[in-house]
Amino acid sequence: MTMGTFTQNTAITFTARILSLVLGIATSITIARLLGPEGKGIYTMATLLPSLIVTFGNLGIGPATVYYVARKQHRRQEILGNNLLFGVVIGAIGLLAGLIMILFFRQSIFPDVAPGYLFLALLMIPINIFFSYVNYILLGTEHIKEFNLVSILRAALFLIFIVIALWGLKVGVMGALAAGVISWFLVDVAVFFWARRATRGISFHINPSYIKHALTYGIKAHLGNILGFLNYRVDMFFVNGFLDPLAVGFYSLGVGLVEKLWMISHAASTVLFPRVAGETDEQRRKEFTPLVARTVLWITALGALALVFLGRWIVVLLYSNAFLPSVRAFQALLVGIIALSASRILNNDIAGRGQPMLNTYVGIFTLVTNVILNIIWIPRYGIVGAAWASTVSYSVSLLSSLSFYCRLSGNSWTKVILPQRGDWALYRRTAVALGQWAKAKVRALL
Numbered sequence: 001m002t003m004g005t006f007t008q009n010t011a012i013t014f015t016a017r018i019l020s021l022v023l024g025i026a027t028s029i030t031i032a033r034l035l036g037p038e039g040k041g042i043y044t045m046a047t048l049l050p051s052l053i054v055t056f057g058n059l060g061i062g063p064a065t066v067y068y069v070a071r072k073q074h075r076r077q078e079i080l081g082n083n084l085l086f087g088v089v090i091g092a093i094g095l096l097a098g099l100i101m102i103l104f105f106r107q108s109i110f111p112d113v114a115p116g117y118l119f120l121a122l123l124m125i126p127i128n129i130f131f132s133y134v135n136y137i138l139l140g141t142e143h144i145k146e147f148n149l150v151s152i153l154r155a156a157l158f159l160i161f162i163v164i165a166l167w168g169l170k171v172g173v174m175g176a177l178a179a180g181v182i183s184w185f186l187v188d189v190a191v192f193f194w195a196r197r198a199t200r201g202i203s204f205h206i207n208p209s210y211i212k213h214a215l216t217y218g219i220k221a222h223l224g225n226i227l228g229f230l231n232y233r234v235d236m237f238f239v240n241g242f243l244d245p246l247a248v249g250f251y252s253l254g255v256g257l258v259e260k261l262w263m264i265s266h267a268a269s270t271v272l273f274p275r276v277a278g279e280t281d282e283q284r285r286k287e288f289t290p291l292v293a294r295t296v297l298w299i300t301a302l303g304a305l306a307l308v309f310l311g312r313w314i315v316v317l318l319y320s321n322a323f324l325p326s327v328r329a330f331q332a333l334l335v336g337i338i339a340l341s342a343s344r345i346l347n348n349d350i351a352g353r354g355q356p357m358l359n360t361y362v363g364i365f366t367l368v369t370n371v372i373l374n375i376i377w378i379p380r381y382g383i384v385g386a387a388w389a390s391t392v393s394y395s396v397s398l399l400s401s402l403s404f405y406c407r408l409s410g411n412s413w414t415k416v417i418l419p420q421r422g423d424w425a426l427y428r429r430t431a432v433a434l435g436q437w438a439k440a441k442v443r444a445l446l
Contacts, residue, residue, distance in 0.1 A: 012144050012145060016151055017151070020151045020155040021260055023152070025260075025318065027159045028256055028319075029318050029319060031162060031176060032320075032323060033320065034166040034167060035172065035173060035176065036249070036322065037246050037249035037250055037323060038246045039173055039249070040249040040252065041240070041245030041247070041248035041249030041252065042113055042114075042117065042248075042249075043117075043173050043177070044236065044249070044252040045236070045240055045248060046117040046120075046121045046177060047121055047177070047180065048233060048237075049098060049101065049102075049121050049122070050098070050122060050124035051128075051229070052233075053094045053097055053098050054094065054124075054125055054128045054129055055225060055226055055229040056226055057093060057097065057129070058090065058133070058222065058225075059219060059222050060218030060220070060222030060223075060225060061083060061136075062132045062133060062135075063136070064215075064218035065133070065214070066136050066139050067351075067354075068210065068213060068214065069140025069141055070140050073213070074209065074210040074213070075203065076200070077199050077200065078205055078207045079137065079207075079210060080134070080137055080196065080199045081203045081204040081205065082206065082207055082210055083133040083137070084202075085204065085206070086133055086214075087126070087129050087134070091125060091126030095122055098118075098122040099122070102115055102118045102119060109237070111240065112244065112245050113245070116174065117173055117174065117177060120178065121180075123181045124181055127184040127185055131188055134192055135150055135191050135195070137195040137199060138150070138194060138195055138198055143194070146198065149194075150190065150194070153190060154184070157182075157183035157186055157187060158180060161180075162176060164179070166179075217354070220356040220357045223360040224347070224359035224362070226363070227363025227364060227367050228359075228363055228366075230363075231366045231367045231390075231393060231394075231397070234370060235251070235370065235386040235387075235389060238371075238374040238375070238378050238386065239378060239386050242378045242379055243378070243382065243383070247383055249323075250323060250325040250329070250383055251326070251383040251386060251387075253319060253326040253330075254326040254327070254329035255333065257311075257314065257315070258307070258333040258334060261300050261303050261304060261307070261334075261338075262337065262340070262341065262344075285349075285353075286410065286411060289346070289349040289411075289416075290411055290416045290420075291420075291423070292345055293342045293345040293416050294342070294415075294416060294417055294418065294419060294420070295423075296341050296342060296345055297341055297342040300338050300341040300342075304334040304335070304337060304338050307330075307331075311330050312324075312327045315330070326383075328384045329386065329387040332384055332391060333387045333390055335395070336390050336391030336393070336394035337394070339395045339397065340398065342398055342402075342417070343362075343394070343397045343401045343402075346398075346401040346405040346416070347362065347401055349405060350401070350405060350408065355404075355408065358404045358408075359401075361400070361404070362397055363397075365396055365400045366393045366394070366400070367393070369389075369392060369393040370389055370390060370392075370393035373385075373389035373392055373393065374386055374389045377389050402416060
C-alpha cells in the first residue's frame with residue numbers, strides 16, 4: 001500500500017467517522033435531553049454490562065481475523081465460517097455469565113440500576129460478539145468502503161430508533177436499550193452479507209490450524225484489549241460506587257464528548273493495522289508508522305486546544321445548563337486524549353508486528369495507575385478527580401508504548417513525537433493527490 005492509497009483509505013475512514021460523529025452527537029443529545037443526567041447515568045451503567053462481558057469474552061478473535069486475513073495464511077471462506085461458529089459458542093457463554101452477574105452480584109457492581117434494564121441489555125452480548133467476529137473480515141480484506149459503511153449504518157439506525165423510543169413513544173431508559181438491541185441486530189444482518197461477499201463465500205469446515213493460530217494470537221491481543229477497556233471504563237464503576245448514577249451521567253457526557261477526538265487516531269490506526277501486518281519491507285514500516293503517529297498526535301493536539309475554549313459553550317448549547325458539571329471533567333481529559341491518540345497508533349504497529357503481548361504490558365501499567373488514582377482522587381475531587389486519573393494513565397500508556405515501539409523498530413522517540421524535516425512537503429503532495437482523487441470521485445458520481 002502506497003502513502004497515497006493509505007491516505008485515501010484513511011480519508012474514507014475519517015469521513016465515515018465524521019458522519020458517524022454527527023449522528024452520534026445527535027443521538028447523545030437526544031438521550032441526554034430526554035433522559036436527563038440521572039437517566040443517562042443509569043443507561044450508561046446498564047450498557048456497560050454487555051460491553052464488559054463482550055470485552056472479556058471475545059478472545060481477541062477480531063484482531064486475529066485482521067492479522068491472518070491480511071497475511072493470507074488461511075482460506076477466507078473458512079475464516080468467516082469458523083468465526084461464526086466461535087460467535088455462537090461465545091455468545092451463549094456470555095449470556096450465561098451476564099445472568100450470573102445480575103442474579104448474584106448486581107448490588108455490588110451495579111447499585112441503583114434496576115434488574116430489568118440489565119436483563120434487556122444482555123441481548124446486546126451475542127449481537128456484539130457476532131459483529132466483532134464478522135466485521136473484521138472487511139478490515140482484513142481491506143474492504144474499507146464497506147467497513148466504514150457499517151459504522152455509518154449503525155449510527156444512523158441507532159439515532160432513528162432512539163428518537164422513536166424516547167421522543168415518539170416516551171419509553172425512557174428501557175426504550176433506549178431496546179433501540180440499541182434492534183439497531184445492532186439490523187447492522188449484523190448487513191455486515192454478514194458484506195463479509196460473505198468479501199470472502200466470496202463461506203465454509204463451515206472446522207480448520208484446526210486456523211483455530212489454533214487465531215486463539216494463540218487472539219488471546220495475546222485479547223489481554224491488551226481487556227486492559228484497554230478497563231482503563232477506558234473502570235472510572236465509570238468507581239464514579240458510580242463512590243458517588244451515584246447522577247455523577248455518572250455528568251461524567252459520561254464529558255467522556256463521550258472528549259472521545260470524539262479519537263476519530264482521528266481511530267481512522268489512521270484502523271487502516272494502519274492490516275498494512276503493518278501485511279508489510280514485508282521493514283524499512284517502509286519503520287518510516288511509515290512514525291509519520292502517522294506524529295501527524296495524528298499534533299492534529300489531535302490542535303483539536304484539543306480548540307475544545308479547551310469551546311467546551312463550556314458546546315455543553316450548554318447541545319445539552320443545556322443541566323450538564324454544566326461535565327465541563328471541568330471534559331477539560332481535564334483533553335491532555336490524556338492527546339497522549340492516547342499517539343499510543344493507539346503505536347499499539348497497532350506493535351500488534352501488526354506479531355507482538356500483541358507487549359500491548360498487554362502497556363495495559364497493565366496503565367490500568368494500575370488508573371485504579372490507584374481513581375481510588376485516591378474520586379472521593380476528594382469527584383468526577384474531576386476521575387478525569388485527571390484517566391489523563392495521567394493515558395500519558396503512562398503513551399510512554400510505555402513509545403518505549404516498546406522504539407525497541408522493536410529502532411526508531412528514536414523524537415522521530416515518533418516531533419515534526420520532521422520534509423513533513424510539510426509530504427503533506428502538500430499528499431493533499432494535492434487526495435484532492436485529485438476526490439475530484440475524480442465527484443466527477444464519476446456526476
